[in-house]
Amino acid sequence: SYVLTQPPSVSVAPGQTARVTCGGNNIGSKSVHWYQQRPGQAPVLVVYDDSGRPSGIPERFSGSNSGNTATLTISRVEAGDEADYYCQVWDSSTEHVLFGGGTKLTVL
């Protein structure tokens, strides 16, 4: 079955750029979506279809997807960006939604 692999944690200083990766076999052929989940809150969609940004999401959030890796990039990181981030795809072969294991972003 298809597996999405994320690093457990990423740390970045305020004002710097954070990159959260999501690995999968030929993931570049799929549409990848990203969610932010702050502690005690429901997830929020921050990027859809690899690089689309929902209304209300800052331009600091962007995404890319190629080959075997999709990447969520957060520019000019702020303390409020500290959260868990999950990638997600739709596996059409099994008709299942798949989530990555999640990455905890720590703002130093």
Next chain:
Amino acid sequence: QVQLVESGGGVVHPGRSLRLSCAASRFAFKSFDMDWVRQAPGKGLEWVSFISYDGTNKYYADSVKGRFTISRDNSKNTLSLQMDSLGPEDTAVYYCARMSGGAIHFYMDVWGKGTTVTVSS
């Protein structure tokens, strides 16, 4: 604004059943596919089930197939999840979510705040 509100969570003994509901408001519920997603304490997100806008297509995670049943009532703007034969591994916060994108692009653009299910003797 667009809203999803889950209810029905609680504490239940192993082997028993529970029914969750999700009330949708301020959008055309009957036009959207819907999902249930859960999150065990301290763990990541786990997809549970999907139902198409008209209820004709239903998909389940292997971990719940045969025990959980998803349904919807478009006349009442309500999504439901019937959970039978519950075990401790089903303890989690359960979220309902609106699906957008379609086909291979499915993503969840609206989430409820979740309802907590605890399975314990």
